[in-house]
Amino acid sequence: MYFGCCPRLNIRYPSALASRANREKSESAQDTWEPCEYRCIEFDTSLPAQVKCTLGGTGAGSKELSGEKIQSPHKMSRPRKEVISWLCYLSAALASHAASAYSPAKEQLMEYWQIAAVPVLVGITTFTTGFALAPMAFAPLSEVFGRKPVFIYTGVLFVVCQICCGATSSYPGMLVAQFFAGVGGSTYSSMVGGVISDLYASNERNTPMALFSCAALFGVGTGAVASGFTAQYTTWRWVFYSQAIANGILVGSFALFFSETRSTVLLRRKASEFNALHKMAEQAAAAAGDADSIPRIRWKSREDEQRSSVAKLIKISVTRPFCLLFTEPVVFFFSLWAAFAWAVLYVALAAAPLVFSTVYGFSLSESNAILASMCVGSVMFAPLSIYQEKFARHLERLPDTPEARLYFSCVESALLPVGLFVFAWTVNAAVHWIVPAIAIGIATMGIFSIYLAVFNYLSDTYGSVSSSTLAAQSFCRNGLGGVLTLVTKLMFTKMGYGPAGSCLGGIALALTLVPWALVFFGKEIRQRSRFAE
Numbered sequence: 001m002y003f004g005c006c007p008r009l010n011i012r013y014p015s016a017l018a019s020r021a022n023r024e025k026s027e028s029a030q031d032t033w034e035p036c037e038y039r040c041i042e043f044d045t046s047l048p049a050q051v052k053c054t055l056g057g058t059g060a061g062s063k064e065l066s067g068e069k070i071q072s073p074h075k076m077s078r079p080r081k082e083v084i085s086w087l088c089y090l091s092a093a094l095a096s097h098a099a100s101a102y103s104p105a106k107e108q109l110m111e112y113w114q115i116a117a118v119p120v121l122v123g124i125t126t127f128t129t130g131f132a133l134a135p136m137a138f139a140p141l142s143e144v145f146g147r148k149p150v151f152i153y154t155g156v157l158f159v160v161c162q163i164c165c166g167a168t169s170s171y172p173g174m175l176v177a178q179f180f181a182g183v184g185g186s187t188y189s190s191m192v193g194g195v196i197s198d199l200y201a202s203n204e205r206n207t208p209m210a211l212f213s214c215a216a217l218f219g220v221g222t223g224a225v226a227s228g229f230t231a232q233y234t235t236w237r238w239v240f241y242s243q244a245i246a247n248g249i250l251v252g253s254f255a256l257f258f259s260e261t262r263s264t265v266l267l268r269r270k271a272s273e274f275n276a277l278h279k280m281a282e283q284a285a286a287a288a289g290d291a292d293s294i295p296r297i298r299w300k301s302r303e304d305e306q307r308s309s310v311a312k313l314i315k316i317s318v319t320r321p322f323c324l325l326f327t328e329p330v331v332f333f334f335s336l337w338a339a340f341a342w343a344v345l346y347v348a349l350a351a352a353p354l355v356f357s358t359v360y361g362f363s364l365s366e367s368n369a370i371l372a373s374m375c376v377g378s379v380m381f382a383p384l385s386i387y388q389e390k391f392a393r394h395l396e397r398l399p400d401t402p403e404a405r406l407y408f409s410c411v412e413s414a415l416l417p418v419g420l421f422v423f424a425w426t427v428n429a430a431v432h433w434i435v436p437a438i439a440i441g442i443a444t445m446g447i448f449s450i451y452l453a454v455f456n457y458l459s460d461t462y463g464s465v466s467s468s469t470l471a472a473q474s475f476c477r478n479g480l481g482g483v484l485t486l487v488t489k490l491m492f493t494k495m496g497y498g499p500a501g502s503c504l505g506g507i508a509l510a511l512t513l514v515p516w517a518l519v520f521f522g523k524e525i526r527q528r529s530r531f532a533e
Contacts, residue, residue, distance in 0.1 A: 036298045038298050040301070041267055047274060048295055055284070084261065085208050092216045097219040100221075103224065106121060109236055121486055125482035126182065128182060129478075135186050137317065137318070140317045141314075147258075147260060150187055150191065154185075155247065155250065161184055189216060190471070193467075196208045198263065202460060210382055278299075320465065320468040327530075328529060340511055342480070346485045347484055350489060351488050351489075359497075370437050402522065406453055406457060412446065417506070420508055421501070424500070424502045453515060454473060
C-alpha cells in the first residue's frame with residue numbers, strides 16, 4: 001500500500017552532516033520502491049504501529065525502544081540533572097581558578113625571565129583574550145555537534161596548554177600557551193549557561209544560575225590562595241602542573257558522567273535510530289513478501305532542516321554579539337556593568353598582594369590568602385540569592401516579567417561600591433587587617449548580585465538570541481579585566497590606596513543606576529527593541 005507520500009522537504013545540512021545526508025539520498029536512489037515521506041521528529045514521536053509490529057515479529061522488538069528512550073533534557077531525572085549541573089559548576093570554578101592563579105607567580109616569573117611586572121602580567125591579558133574570543137566560535141559548534149564533545153575537546157586543549165605553561169622556558173611560549181589555555185578553558189564558563197537552559201525551564205533557572213555564579217567567584221579566590229602557597233613553597237611551574245592534574249580529572253569525569261543536553265543533537269540521534277528501525281522493518285516486510293505493509297517514512301530534525309552551514313553559523317555568532325552590543329542599550333549598559341564588576345576581581349588579584357605586603361608586612365602566601373574572603377563572600381551570598389526569589393514568588397510579590405529579576409539586585413549591587421570604599425579607607429596599619437579583608441568579601445557579594453542579574457535578565461529578555469547577548473557581555477567582561485590588570489599597580493602606587501579604591505567605588509556607584517533604570521523603563525525599552533521577546 002502507498003502511505004501518504006509527499007515531496008521531499010528542502011533540507012539544508014551543516015557541512016559535517018552533509019556526507020550522511022548524501023549517503024541516505026544515494027541509498028534512496030538505489031531503491032526501487034516508492035519515494036519516502038519525510039517527517040520532522042519531536043521528542044514525543046513514536047514509531048508507527050506497523051513498524052513496531054513487524055520488528056516484534058522478527059525478534060527485534062527490544063530495539064524499537066532505543067529511539068523512544070531519548071527524551072527532552074527538561075525531562076531528565078533529577079539525579080542526572082544534578083550530576084550534569086555539578087560538573088558544570090566545578091568546571092566554572094576551575095576556569096576562574098586558572099584566571100586568578102597566574103598573578104601570584106609573577107615575582108618568580110619576573111626573576112626567571114629578568115623582565116618587569118607589566119610584561120609578565122601580559123600573560124593574564126592573553127589568557128582573557130582567548131577566553132573572550134573563543135566562545136563566539138564554540139557556541140555554534142556546540143549547537144551542531146553537541147555540548148559534550150565541545151567540553152571534552154576544549155578541556156583536553158586546556159590541560160595540554162596548562163602543561164605547556166608549566167614546562168616552557170620561553171616568555172613568548174608562555175604568552176602563546178596562556179592564550180590557548182584561555183581558548184580551552186572558555187567553554188568551562190561560557191557554555192554552562194547554555195547547559196542550564198537546556199536542562200531547566202525559565203522559572204527553574206535561578207537556583208542553578210546562582211550556584212554557577214557562586215562557583216565562578218569561588219574559583220577566583222581559590223586560584224589566588226592555592227597559587228600563593230604553591231609559588232612561595234615550591235615553584236611557579238607547579239602552579240600550572242597542579243591545574244593540569246585537576247582539569248585532567250575533570251575532563252575524564254565529563255567523558256564518563258556528562259550526558260548530552262542539546263535538544264537538536266538528541267533529536268538528530270532519535271531520527272537516526274528511527275530511520276534505522278524503519279529500514280529493518282522494510283527489509284523484513286520485503287522478505288515476507290508484504291513490502292506495502294510498511295509506511296515509507298524517513299525522519300529529520302526540524303532544526304537541521306532550517307540550519308545554515310557551520311561557517312555561516314560561526315559568522316553570525318561572531319558578528320551578532322557586537323551588533324547587539326552597539327545597537328541595544330540594554331545589552332550595552334548591562335555589559336558595561338558586568339564588565340566593570342568582573343574587572344574589580346582582577347584588580348583585587350593585583351592590589352591585595354601589593355597592599356597587604358606593604359601595609360601589613362604579609363608574605364606572598366599570606367597576602368594572597370586574604371582573597372579567601374572572596375570564597376567566603378560567594379558562599380554566604382549563594383543561599384540568599386536562591387531563597388529570596390523563591391520567598392518572594394511564594395508571597396506572589398514578583399510579577400512574571402524580566403524586570404522582576406532586578407528588584408533584589410537594585411539594592412544588593414550597592415554592596416560593590418560599599419566594599420570598595422571601605423577597602424580604600426581602612427587599608428591602614430592602625431586598622432586591623434580583617435577589616436579590609438571583610439570589605440573584599442562585601443564587594444564580592446555585590447559582584448555576585450550583578451553577575452546573576454545580568455545572566456538572568458538577558459536570558460529572559462532576549463530568548464533565542466540570548467547566547468549572543470551573553471557572549472557580548474563575556475567579551476567586555478574578560479577584555480576589561482585583562483586590561484585593568486596591567487595598570488592596577490601603577491594606579492594604586494601613583495594615586496594612593498584610598499583615592500584609587502575610591503575611584504573604583506565611584507564608578508561602581510554610578511553603575512548601580514543601571515538596574516533602577518530598567519525597573520522603571522524596562523518594558524518600554526523592550527517594546528522598542530528589534531531583538532527582545
